[in-house]
Amino acid sequence: SNKLNIAVIAGDGIGKEVVPEGLRVLEAAAKRYDLSFDFKEHDFASCDYYGRTGEMLPEDWKTRLEGSDAIFFGAVGWPDVVPDHVSLWGSLLKFRREYDQYVNLRPVRLMPGVPSPLANRAPGDIDFYVVRENTEGEYSSIGGKMYEGTDREIVVQETVISRHGTDRILKFAFELAQSRPAKHLTSATKSNGISITMPYWDERVEEMAKNYGDVKVDKYHIDILTAQFVLNPDWFDVVVGSNLFGDILSDLGPACTGTIGVAPSGNIDPTGRFPSLFEPVHGSAPDIAGKGIANPVGQIWAGAMMLEHLGHKEAADGIVQAIETVLSEQKLRTGDLGGPLGTVDCGKAIADAL
Amino acid sequence: SNKLNIAVIAGDGIGKEVVPEGLRVLEAAAKRYDLSFDFKEHDFASCDYYGRTGEMLPEDWKTRLEGSDAIFFGAVGWPDVVPDHVSLWGSLLKFRREYDQYVNLRPVRLMPGVPSPLANRAPGDIDFYVVRENTEGEYSSIGGKMYEGTDREIVVQETVISRHGTDRILKFAFELAQSRPAKHLTSATKSNGISITMPYWDERVEEMAKNYGDVKVDKYHIDILTAQFVLNPDWFDVVVGSNLFGDILSDLGPACTGTIGVAPSGNIDPTGRFPSLFEPVHGSAPDIAGKGIANPVGQIWAGAMMLEHLGHKEAADGIVQAIETVLSEQKLRTGDLGGPLGTVDCGKAIADAL
Ligand SMILES: CC(C)[C@H](C(=O)O)[C@@H](O)C(=O)O
Ligand SMILES: CC(C)[C@H](C(=O)O)[C@@H](O)C(=O)O
Numbered sequence: 162s163n164k165l166n167i168a169v170i171a172g173d174g175i176g177k178e179v180v181p182e183g184l185r186v187l188e189a190a191a192k193r194y195d196l197s198f199d200f201k202e203h204d205f206a207s208c209d210y211y212g213r214t215g216e217m218l219p220e221d222w223k224t225r226l227e228g229s230d231a232i233f234f235g236a237v238g239w240p241d242v243v244p245d246h247v248s249l250w251g252s253l254l255k256f257r258r259e260y261d262q263y264v265n266l267r268p269v270r271l272m273p274g275v276p277s278p279l280a281n282r283a284p285g286d287i288d289f290y291v292v293r294e295n296t297e298g299e300y301s302s303i304g305g306k307m308y309e310g311t312d313r314e315i316v317v318q319e320t321v322i323s324r325h326g327t328d329r330i331l332k333f334a335f336e337l338a339q340s341r342p343a344k345h346l347t348s349a350t351k352s353n354g355i356s357i358t359m360p361y362w363d364e365r366v367e368e369m370a371k372n373y374g375d376v377k378v379d380k381y382h383i384d385i386l387t388a389q390f391v392l393n394p395d396w397f398d399v400v401v402g403s404n405l406f407g408d409i410l411s412d413l414g415p416a417c418t419g420t421i422g423v424a425p426s427g428n429i430d431p432t433g434r435f436p437s438l439f440e441p442v443h444g445s446a447p448d449i450a451g452k453g454i455a456n457p458v459g460q461i462w463a464g465a466m467m468l469e470h471l472g473h474k475e476a477a478d479g480i481v482q483a484i485e486t487v488l489s490e491q492k493l494r495t496g497d498l499g500g501p502l503g504t505v506d507c508g509k510a511i512a513d514a515l
Numbered sequence: 516s517n518k519l520n521i522a523v524i525a526g527d528g529i530g531k532e533v534v535p536e537g538l539r540v541l542e543a544a545a546k547r548y549d550l551s552f553d554f555k556e557h558d559f560a561s562c563d564y565y566g567r568t569g570e571m572l573p574e575d576w577k578t579r580l581e582g583s584d585a586i587f588f589g590a591v592g593w594p595d596v597v598p599d600h601v602s603l604w605g606s607l608l609k610f611r612r613e614y615d616q617y618v619n620l621r622p623v624r625l626m627p628g629v630p631s632p633l634a635n636r637a638p639g640d641i642d643f644y645v646v647r648e649n650t651e652g653e654y655s656s657i658g659g660k661m662y663e664g665t666d667r668e669i670v671v672q673e674t675v676i677s678r679h680g681t682d683r684i685l686k687f688a689f690e691l692a693q694s695r696p697a698k699h700l701t702s703a704t705k706s707n708g709i710s711i712t713m714p715y716w717d718e719r720v721e722e723m724a725k726n727y728g729d730v731k732v733d734k735y736h737i738d739i740l741t742a743q744f745v746l747n748p749d750w751f752d753v754v755v756g757s758n759l760f761g762d763i764l765s766d767l768g769p770a771c772t773g774t775i776g777v778a779p780s781g782n783i784d785p786t787g788r789f790p791s792l793f794e795p796v797h798g799s800a801p802d803i804a805g806k807g808i809a810n811p812v813g814q815i816w817a818g819a820m821m822l823e824h825l826g827h828k829e830a831a832d833g834i835v836q837a838i839e840t841v842l843s844e845q846k847l848r849t850g851d852l853g854g855p856l857g858t859v860d861c862g863k864a865i866a867d868a869l
Contacts, residue, residue, distance in 0.1 A: 244714070245706060246707055246710040249707045250710055254708070276634075277634070278633055278634060278745050279632055279633060280630075280631070280632060280633060280634040280635075281634075299708070299709055300709065300710075302710065302711075303671075304673070304711040304712065305711065306715070311678075313677075313679070314677065314678035315675060315676070316677075316712050316715045317657075317676075317711070317712070318673070318674045318709060318711040319658070319671045320653075320658075320671065320672045320673075320674065323668065323669045323670075324668035324669070351759070351762075352598075352599055353599035353603045354600075354608070354653070355654065355672060355759070356654075357672040358670050358671070358672040359600075361660070383763055384763050384765070384766035384767075385775070387763055387766060387770070388766045388769070388770030388775055389770075391770045391771055392770050392774075405708070408705075408737075409737055409738050409741055409763065411738070412739055412741060412742045413738075413742055416743075416746050417745055420746075421739070421742055
């Protein structure tokens with residue numbers, strides 16, 4: 162439909178600065194592409210909210226988010242006040258799990274005008290997707306301590322992967338690979354060291370590959386894979402990994418394209434049963450929060466991913482196009498990319514370019 | 516002592532090609548620095564041996580290695596014949612655990628003449644150590660499968676970290692940091708996502724830091740840390756991480772300095788109760804094995820680390836010096852670094868430079 166109900170959660174730190182720019186650009190896209198947005202802003206899923214209530218989310222958060230077509234999310238975390246594992250497990254990680262957003266999709270693309278830290282890489286050289294399992298794996302809630310407070314203290318945490326969880330993320334990744342010209346899927350593993358879960362992951366990859374004869378498949382252990390991201394980023398097309406490996410690769414990939422400040426992330430339930438959540442890859446960045454200097458591109462690009470997910474590909478492409486236009490001009494970039502603009506002016510420039 | 520008993524295990528693939536060059540350079544160092552080596556070569560801990568015996572190691576391997584001052588190790592693994600987790604857990608990982616080599620020490624240094632994939636980085640800009648916990652953590656042998664062969668199949672593997680294991684690696688890392696001019700320690704964590712073991716790791720870092728008031732300590736989540744290795748490698752001095760995080764960082768770091776082909780690794784029991792093991796960071800590299808083109812520098816540098824560990828710092832420095840001399844000259848480098856030489860000639864060049 163052309164009428165979109167969007168739940169907006171700015172969260173903490175620079176989330177509160179970049180989300181308004183994301184909304185600005187979405188409004189501009191609405192005008193140009195004949196969409197209409199109903200944005201509902203929520204103050205929960207933030208450390209402020211935690212400070213007031215002792216919880217990251219209200220008990221009835223699902224009711225409050227009911228009817229949302231998607232969630233437009235900033236960043237959460239303010240470790241001086243709330244430990245990260247409390248704020249994140251109480252909000253973002255809860256959305257991912259309880260809304261079964263099992264795909265975390267993260268494009269890695271070298272954009273025109275963004276200087277890469279890698280020597281001799283130009284736009285077009287780096288253009289791939291990280292597909293991250295987003296609901297299980299190393300991010301587990303099972304484990305605990307024993308012999309607490311003594312020299313014999315041990316702490317365990319279980320990595321849990323299921324056939325259900327593994328197969329569905331692999332299926333998504335294989336289908337994405339199949340839809341792309343290179344039809345190339347790389348699996349991140351560590352089956353030589355993590356000797357129980359990871360050989361199982363490899364087995365499922367081999368099994369799934371049988372259904373996609375036209376997709377070229379390879380695998381790398383995560384250690385050498387991070388090395389190849391730096392040495393040969395042009396080798397990759399679709400890279401699929403567990404929750405932790407996907408997390409690592411989707412920060413490292415964007416770093417190789419210049420900055421994680423421009424990278425977006427879609428937390429997607431492909432079945433459409435639950436709303437999907439779109440956010441920048443970067444966090445709340447306490448060190449630069451409140452200064453008006455954060456790069457809003459990651460948030461704005463997340464808006465484009467949201468539109469594409471909701472079936473408005475033309476509008477999504479328009480936003481990405483506008484981002485490229487602005488990034489290409491030094492005078493329209495934010496300080497982290499060597500430009501003169503602050504968060505708001507960069508957001509305005511992208512809205513104007515639409 | 517000046518008489519050193521060294522167990523030599525070449526292993527598989529290019530291990531068999533680079534180890535002889537390592538020995539050549541050690542012999543040259545012996546001549547120059549008045550040392551004498553007794554090298555005892557072993558054919559176990561290889562997939563060939565597995566093919567003949569069905570085991571990676573003979574039952575009496577500890578007896579056979581008795582009296583060794585250190586182990587000079589090539590690389591193990593030949594996945595077409597033996598699955599990696601079988602070959603590695605049956606050899607290298609067994610040495611690390613049963614010989615309690617709890618420190619895995621890996622220098623990351625941009626060497627003269629080695630082109631870095633990072634733009635605008637020169638020798639001196641990148642010079643740090645990764646200190647990796649080497650006996651526990653994510654590399655665990657506890658876990659298993661349930662509902663096997665059905666759609667409900669789940670697989671679990673436990674990460675186990677102990678106070679004993681964590682504190683001793685942190686102590687080593689803090690002491691190393693304290694001995695260096697920058698006195699700067701970075702801890703790799705992921706306490707926002709891995710919510711049980713990693714907050715514990717952070718706690719132990721904070722606790723240990725109290726004993727080292729002169730060391731500047733910071734921490735990064737592993738995702739953004741890999742990004743910073745690419746964006747700001749000059750920020751780091753000593754980086755300490757769990758078994759898995761250390762594994763990743765010690766491949767990524769060397770990649771940022773041009774190639775993992777030159778990087779060495781010391782698997783060290785600092786108490787001296789057991790022999791320590793020195794190896795290149797790279798693996799057996801089946802794709803280039805048998806061609807005589809592997810870069811022997813990682814193996815040779817591992818020999819230097821071994822000498823330093825055994826108290827012969829002057830000889831160790833001499834080898835590193837010789838490596839630098841050879842790397843600086845294009846015509847003395849191997850093909851992976853744009854030079855014309857094969858494995859043997861590069862080894863000879865380094866021996867000559869001594
Ligand atoms: C071969 C493998 C098990 C090993 C590890 O992960 O420890 C290797 O990558 C290393 O870094 O020494
Ligand atoms: C904040 C943190 C828990 C989160 C994660 O690890 O998933 C973040 O790094 C991300 O990538 O979305």
